[in-house]
Amino acid sequence: MNEILILSEDVANMVAAGEVVERPFNVVKELMENSADAGATRISVVVENGGVGMVRVTDNGRGILPDDLPAALQRFATSKIKNADDVYNVKTFGFRGEALAAISSVSDFSIRSCRKDYDGAEIRIKHGGTPSGVPAPAIEGTTVEVRSLFANVPARLKFFKSFSAEEREIAKFVRFFSVINPNIAIELSINGKNTYTATAGMDMTARAVQVTREKDLVYGESEYEGMKLSFVTSLATVQRYRKDMIIVGVNGRVVKDPSIVQAVVTAYHRMIPDGKFPACAVSLHVDPDKVDVNVHPAKTTVKLLDARDIFSFVHHNIKNRLDDAGHDQGVQMRTPDSTEHITSNSYSRPEPDTKYDHQFATQSYDIASEMEVVEYEHRSSAEIVHIPEQSGAESAVRVVGQLFNTVIVCEKDGEALFIDQHVAHERVLYEKFIREAAMTVPSVVMYEPLLINVGEDELAVAEDSKDVFDKFGYEIESFGGESLKVSRVPTDVLNRDIEAQVKGILADMLEERKDTSVDYRALVMSCKAAVKAGDKLEMHEMRRLVSDLFTTDNPYTCPHGRPIVFKQPEEFFLRKFGR
Structure with a gap:
């Protein structure tokens, strides 16, 4: 046999x-x-x-x-x-x-x-x-x-x-x-x-504008020792949340090549913040004997035999092209015409960033929330917060104050509690979303809805997460093609860049959706809606946050797994003073 x-x-x-x-x-x-x-x-x-x-x-x-x-x-x-x-x-x-x-x-x-x-x-x-x-x-x-x-x-x-x-x-x-x-x-x-x-009449730049939906692009090309490079890359005014618009082609084939992607990213060092990425299309033509196309059955990757030289070639040309466009040392300029190749160092400065004018907004208030704020405002700053224990009894927590506009300091049962205000609020919001059918987030209906161009992935996750956006104070819907219409936003984002805020949320959702153990949509929205490190809180806000935190199922770890509370016993401090 x-x-x-x-x-x-x-x-x-x-x-x-x-x-x-x-x-x-x-x-x-x-x-x-x-x-x-x-x-x-x-x-x-x-x-x-x-x-x-x-x-x-x-x-x-x-x-x-x-x-x-x-x-x-x-x-x-x-x-x-x-x-x-x-x-x-x-x-x-x-x-x-x-x-x-x-x-x-x-x-x-x-x-x-x-x-x-x-x-x-x-x-x-x-x-x-x-x-x-x-x-x-x-x-x-x-x-x-x-x-x-x-x-x-x-x-x-x-x-x-x-x-x-x-x-x-x-x-x-x-x-x-x-x-x-x-x-x-x-x-x-x-x-x-x-x-x-x-269409046949569209060159590489015009197609890149159409595909990336970015207008601030420049074209460059170069040849060196048998290598030919054509690329269209964004100016520093473009700061994307993902690398998904860095397109790499080798001898006409679209491939995944981390080395070339990294060459593009490093060309923007000190021009855009860490964690933000450009839009770029790189078309590299090399001698066939310097590329092995037989490393993957589906031909999605190739092996470049002179990878180090190619990395330097791509990095050097993109960086020089950005410098020529007036972007040395991170200065942000705009192209005179986004669809034309820049041939000189002439440029015009961008108009200052505009923010939504709250005078043209109608507000929708949560009266219950406002009543709670008024009630807290008139209480003593030394008031004790009572929190439930597992035994059914209550325990008293004294909120002492705030360190570095980031950490809430409390005293409880002979221990000092140091609470990270951002992750604490994130835990509160996440469990509130999971447990409650309705959330009350103060929001503003925009007089003129904002239209945002997004990619197909972002459009899909926005449509799938419409209910979550709604609970957190956003009204977002598809508006034909690959556009989203934002009609309502939470009051606390009015003075921010709303488009950047929404795109950041969608980018985080796309990243977090790999985790099937949690509702990734609520996870991202809770993180984005929570108070930030560096936000100064009033005493009544700290007491409310501490009270809400200790009524959650897990007050010691945020949904991402980060610690919320750090404890030190009374003896620790007394020893430091020789007592």
Whole structure:
């Protein structure tokens, strides 16, 4: 009896599909890169039901010869390499020869292609079955249609995210691809709606403006020892909360390369605050023998053989370009025209930041909350706060005062309690949200609603978190395209940059949603709504916060896991004075 078996061709294709085609996004990626390799100047992508229902990619490139079409669907069949030496000198997007075979093994698949001066041909395969050929019109180019993806491998479907999440991932790739390949006109349609269009007349800068939704961008390019760099990067006026708009392309392929991303980020050192990031698109072209494209089956990463030189090359050029634009030592300027390349050091200073004018707001007050404030204001500053104990009895806590506008000092049962006011308030708000159906956060209805441009991820999390925003005093709704309308805000953010506040909340939600042990939306909103370190509190505010804290389920740890209370016994202080 043999334990080691040779897999059949259909099983081998399905295994390969699991590596090459992890998600519908990979189908779109493989087919668009094939179109680019075919010299297409126009690519159309149509997606239905997250790509699981259907993906169709049509191009006007150099079609496949009728006699070659059956071979194109076999594993390790490719026109891009002929021998082992070619593996390390690849001048195309891909060469593995697995994509079409893998995709056709797990979908209802068809490919129609025609080369100029030849007849058209079409082949259909259903989930790796027997291929069948049918006549096709002589329209130059190729159309690949993929339906019912992974219908014959239902175990893989359970690992997919929602249709909307898959569609956002596809849209993100198509946009990034269009910026790195500005010579190709691209259209994307999702569920019958035109989602994105990049026309042939748009250069890299115009496409970057459209994709990043940032206007303060500059263009640069450079060549050095066989390397060619084109990039569009933001001025220091742009300070994003995530690295999601740093786009990297190597030889026309959109890739994930932490080294190049870091080269971009470090170019902004001392120009923007730590923890904030630019928007940037980097298109790097290097000699094929200096890049290994065979390090990942899905071709999402590459290995650069001169990584250190490339890091310096990218970093140096972006930093110099920013300096040339008048941004040395962190001075923030604006471009004269965001869609033009800056060729001189001329600039104009930005208008001062404007804040929402509270004179044009109608206020909605929580009367009960206001009554409580008035009541506390007339109490003695030495009043004792009574808090419940686990035994059912009450314990007295004397609020002494505030240290460094950050720490509340209390005395309880022969111990000194030092309470971090921010994390304490965060714990109070988080549990209040979890326990209570209604929260009473004083808010202001804005006379003129604020429109904010956001990415697809931010738009999705805002829609999913509408109820949480509402409880914390915000009224936020989708306003067509990728815009949000903010109609109501908490009173305590009126004097802040409301757009930055909302974008910061959405960025934190996207980061915190990985933690499934808590309601990440309430976690972020509680943190954002809590009093901050450095906020001066009145005595009645400290007493109220201490009282609320010790009625929570866990008054000693915030929802993030940070400590709230630090204790020292009376003996500790007495020893310090030699008593």
